[in-house]
Amino acid sequence: MSQAAEIEEAAARWIVRQEGGDWSPEDDAALAAWLDERMAHKAAFWRLRHGWAEADRVGALGFQPGEPRARRSWRHWAGSGRTWPRVGAAGAIAAALALTVGIAGLTLRTSPDDPTQAAPAPALVQTPVGIQRTIALRDGSKIELNTATAVRTAVGANPREVWLEKGEAYFDIVHRPDAPFVVHAGPRTVTVLGTRFIVRRDDEKVTVAVLSGRVRVEDASKATSARATVIGQGDIALAQSNGALLALAAPGRVDAMAGWRDGVLVFNNQRLEDAVADFNRYTKRPIRIADPAVANIRIGGTFQIDNSAGFLDLLHTAYGLQVRPEGDSIVVAP
Template sequence: MSAANQIEATAARWLLRREDADWSAEDQARLDAWLDAAPAHKVAYWRLEQGWQRLDRLAALRAPASVAPSPRALLAWRPAALAAACAVMLVLGGTLVSRAYLPVEKSYATEVGGRAVVPLPDGSKVELNTATRLRAAVHSKTREVWLDRGEAYFEVAHDKSRPFVVHAGTKTVTVLGTKFSVRREGDRVEVAVVEGRVRVADSRPTHSPAPAPDLTRGEIVIAQGPSTLVAEKSVDRVTSELGWRQGVIYFDQSTLGEAAREFNRYNRKQVVVDDAELARMRIGGNFEATDVDAFLRLLQQAYGLKIDDDGAVAKISS
């Protein structure tokens, strides 16, 4: 059984156990602890709970109009119906038969050099940068996005009752309504805030007493593993970081090595700087992200550098 199906099965057991006459406050505390242990637990539990409520309504509709179903009959019917619904769901890989009342996780992706704008059901908007993959699940109780790789810009519709949570590696970004970007490369996560306030926290258990940082407009946090750095506040820097939304990348005293890596995110043709000293050379300017050839020509003209370009790889040397 897959991990997802194990979670669904556990959620089903909790729902069935909750119907027992001896359900106690201690039982409720254990259920709450299980729900709080992972977002996937809450999603699975709420899916089944919604399915159970739908089955209750169906039972009431099917009863003769002149005869209301007794509480005893409902209690006898509901566990059996829930068990049947759970069985169907597990067989179908975690998807209930009716999709009308369940949260649906959708996946979105862009290729190298591509961009895409994705509207979400709650009115939020996500803009995907090059080579990005994310998943989103938005429903009546939660709004969650998983950034598997790449970079995305979020304009979140304000909803105090449903925080918007972005999972990026071991970090979670939580907001109510704001504009911000998240970039993930392996275990390195960068968050830049355009508007509003966001909280960046570690999703793993930690013994650190330090509180999760709250970021406001113009702030950037860079996290890698257990380390987190909040950069000096700069609205201009955040604006530059989001230049990709117009297809532009900015360099301000960046090294040539950093510039090459940035161009490699957007282009099939890869730029290589073999010489370590040359890779530390500082450059500045703004460039069209997908026009690596123009960047290489400017390096030749401005610095007299040599370019060995075979169409797939461009090697830069002095």
């Protein structure tokens, strides 16, 4: 279990105990001490609390058709005798709450017109802000495009090639020894050695995360492979605009990068400025941070991609920040 998941599980257990009816002043002091240990503890606790408030609006999860959709208390869930597969009651509650936050507007996984469209070669496929789309290539490979992403494909050729013009995409590639699969992302090329991986391009900055298999990342502007590196499952390669290329083993970060495929953003002790930048990729009304000190606050937790309102509510409730609309944006200030 990742550190973020352990914190979320602990936060859920605190809430279960708090609603259990035998809460004492000693428990109150112990909870306060736990919350003060790390900002990530506060973020997880108040996010789950907020999720339960949202559950009041959408009704309890898991009822059979025809059952009343009234709010059920934590005590009911914790003491109902339900059998939770593979996880404890607190873990199940945490999972349920993670689903309720932002449940009113789920992120689309496909285009409105066609969930899986075969892309002829060459072809340009784009997604607007807030939309995700899956395309099937002629060779049996699959590409999932995240928000505000554009790719060009030429998969009928040898080598098979894709150009990531902007954004982020997940690749599930059919291995063919006779036809390499190459992803061009600005100044970098990613040559597939049979794998599943994610490539994100922010202008000239390129990030590659490998979920399985191996890829080779190299500088496309160099005739030599001196700046090439091979990374495998659980590894990330970070290529900067100045030509620097860093590879590191970071399985937790790889999992977090893949969160958008399940409609969530996963933060593990990240700067608030970076978390806000991620949220802004999915909305046409961006969040702005008004103070550099606020930008450096560390934050952790799992959030629905399309629920920036819940994220902002957390910043106000747990961190004491001011959140106000200002023109076409939302400002976060101390």
